[in-house]
């Protein structure tokens with residue numbers, strides 16, 4: 001350590017993962033899905049519903065949060081029932097899916113408002129840290145990645161383990177039938193791929209997320 005004079009030696013150690021020896025949990029992975037629209041026939045909601053069906057078929061337990069009635073961030077107090085519902089669902093979850101429409105080249109305010117209501121810490125509970133995240137977007141025009149890129153950045157901010165795969169559905173209005181079910185297409189198959197990857201990352205990380213998110217600077221601050 002003599003060549004690292006600024007390091008606190010008491011906090012500077014990486015425990016061996018072998019020491020974890022955690023038995024793997026066997027309950028269904030718990031996935032919360034958020035989407036960013038209040039429209040009656042919303043394609044981001046329809047994509048989210050398809051994703052939830054796929055997740056359930058793969059053995060996950062899912063919840064979908066509907067943002068209707070959620071006030072703008074800081075426009076009311078945290079005990080508002082829609083805020084409480086969102087926070088409780090985050091705490092319940094082991095993984096998340098965020099699906100936003102692209103609007104003016106960016107995620108919607110509805111999507112951002114939900115994320116803005118989720119704090120990094122609720123006392124000792126961290127409602128997002130160490131959970132997995134899959135990001136998706138729907139486009140009205142040709143395929144774009146502006147929104148998933150922004151969601152990915154927010155995922156990092158919320159200390160989520162954002163998986164590599166992602167989905168962007170171009171001209172989403174063309175992808176659903178009269179029963180609001182998604183037609184077979186490479187876009188649908190991509191959503192299956194993304195959900196499969198999300199479940200695998202969730203199964204692999206949910207029991208060791210405290211190990212993965214343990215930080216030198218925070219250990220140093222505590223000690």
Ligand SMILES: Cc1cc2nc3c(=O)[nH]c(=O)nc-3n(C[C@H](O)[C@H](O)[C@H](O)COP(=O)(O)O)c2cc1C
Pocket residue numbers: 036037038039041042043044045101102103104105106138139140141142144172173
């Ligand atoms: C004001 C406005 C701006 C939009 N900007 C974009 C855009 O930048 N890129 C895009 O692909 N689609 C854009 N769209 C189309 C929406 O992404 C599309 O209608 C989408 O289905 C909306 O999501 P929803 O169906 O879940 O409400 C825009 C739509 C509106 C109303």
